[in-house]
Amino acid sequence: MKRIIVSLLCCVILIFPMISAAIEINMDANVLQGETVIASIPAGNFLDPVTKDNVYFYRGYVRTSFEYDLTRIGDYYYIYFQTNNKAKNNYSINLSGVRYTVGSQVSTSQISKSFSITDEIADFYIIPGFITTDEDFSIKLQSLAPSSINIDLDTEITYGKSNETFGFTFNGGEVDSSITLSSGALKNLYAQIDNISETAIGIIKLDSGNTEYIIPFYVLVEIIPASNESNISNEPNISNEPNISIGENETNTNETINTETNVTSENNCTFFSILFGTCNTNVSEEENETINNSNVDYEVVEVGNTTVIIKDGEVLNESSTSKTCAQIKGVVCSSEETCQNATIYAKDAKCCVSKCVTEKKSTSGKTIGWVIIAFIFIMILWFFFKKLKSVKNKKDTLLSPAKKL
Numbered sequence: 001m002k003r004i005i006v007s008l009l010c011c012v013i014l015i016f017p018m019i020s021a022a023i024e025i026n027m028d029a030n031v032l033q034g035e036t037v038i039a040s041i042p043a044g045n046f047l048d049p050v051t052k053d054n055v056y057f058y059r060g061y062v063r064t065s066f067e068y069d070l071t072r073i074g075d076y077y078y079i080y081f082q083t084n085n086k087a088k089n090n091y092s093i094n095l096s097g098v099r100y101t102v103g104s105q106v107s108t109s110q111i112s113k114s115f116s117i118t119d120e121i122a123d124f125y126i127i128p129g130f131i132t133t134d135e136d137f138s139i140k141l142q143s144l145a146p147s148s149i150n151i152d153l154d155t156e157i158t159y160g161k162s163n164e165t166f167g168f169t170f171n172g173g174e175v176d177s178s179i180t181l182s183s184g185a186l187k188n189l190y191a192q193i194d195n196i197s198e199t200a201i202g203i204i205k206l207d208s209g210n211t212e213y214i215i216p217f218y219v220l221v222e223i224i225p226a227s228n229e230s231n232i233s234n235e236p237n238i239s240n241e242p243n244i245s246i247g248e249n250e251t252n253t254n255e256t257i258n259t260e261t262n263v264t265s266e267n268n269c270t271f272f273s274i275l276f277g278t279c280n281t282n283v284s285e286e287e288n289e290t291i292n293n294s295n296v297d298y299e300v301v302e303v304g305n306t307t308v309i310i311k312d313g314e315v316l317n318e319s320s321t322s323k324t325c326a327q328i329k330g331v332v333c334s335s336e337e338t339c340q341n342a343t344i345y346a347k348d349a350k351c352c353v354s355k356c357v358t359e360k361k362s363t364s365g366k367t368i369g370w371v372i373i374a375f376i377f378i379m380i381l382w383f384f385f386k387k388l389k390s391v392k393n394k395k396d397t398l399l400s401p402a403k404k405l
Helices: 002-015 271-275 366-389
Strands: 030-033 036-042 055-059 062-064 068-073 076-082 089-095 100-102 105-107 111-121 124-127 131-133 137-143 149-159 167-170 178-181 186-192 200-207 212-219 252-256 260-262 266-268 279-282 290-292 298-303 306-311 314-317 337-339 343-345 350-352 356-362
Touching: 036 111, 036 124, 036 212, 055 068, 068 212, 131 137, 137 200
Parallel strands: 030 111, 131 212
Antiparallel strands: 036 076, 055 062, 055 089, 068 076, 089 111, 100 105, 124 137, 137 186, 149 178, 149 200, 167 186, 200 212, 252 298, 260 290, 266 279, 279 356, 298 306, 306 314, 337 356, 343 350
16 A cells, blocks of 8 residues: 555655756856946746846845846846946846746746856946837946056847947947047947937947947837828738848748637646646637737738737837837736737836637546545555454463462
8 A cells, every 4th residue: 555655645746847947147157346247037937027126136135226227128138237336246146026937937036146246346337238119328437447448339230230230329429330438538439329220239349458248228119101002902801011120140031810719728837736737727718719810910920039019000029119018909817818829028017919718727637636636535544454453462471369378
């Protein structure tokens, strides 16, 4: 009987989902004094939007403070913080109070990254450590070096027209590929987006040889829809598609969402959720039926690993938008609903620009689960009953009457 119980327990352990590695905060373990640290975190596993209120800093085990900011660009969250006036020591950055998936499980455990501030001083620091804008912007630089330094400047666009670039000016003059910063000087590097004709995502690289910054940017450029005359086609059933230009090394796949979409079920079930009948299956109100989405007029454009949503002639990057959910004509799904197709992080909420579908709980495994539990309970009772029955009453000689002499 013991072997049976052990075997059942082993089966439960083997069936229980394996847990993969936790989410990591990507940044250098050793940081220069005065350096602006730019950390990145993959956003795909988070169930809740990460905000500044979820970020904490510690010096050893003591809570401390840094000047910092947070945003999401594409598939990553970015955090930058300043180390000015911070002494050489061991520190950590932590994310708390946010839900994310680890394997098939949901976790709220703290995500932590340790780092050390060394006694070496950075050549210069920058503010901010990332750019999200729809207008001209500037980057503040201050030299920490004892003498003048030359800083190489480079821009790379990963989504958008790769041959376009910003118009940079520094100290009143145009910048080609480098700038010179005097010792202790505090200057602004200005960038104009007039030369950027469409929404762009990429990096700005500043490198002095000893100190390097890779600054992610997301520049939203409003696209004005073409006139109806230019979009008229003689062929029937052809949707009007905005003209999106991609760099030579990138491939463009336009997937127009049909007005009729077949809804499929998405199971997020584990052994114990099936056992107790709490397995959630995302299905529509009428399973396996065709849903009419005549009001959905958006497109999903895949560019490499980047997904872009286009609705009403406006490009909505998968990462975020400065507009509210109502302004982009989306809806906020309730806790019992999920977005059918396209989701975007709006200014006020996680916004669905397609249709919310109802989550239904599947009870198909509930009966089986309770039968298994009842079987195990009966086997345990049977084991103890047999054990007690096998014990024989032995005659106690101490209580026997004394023999006559």
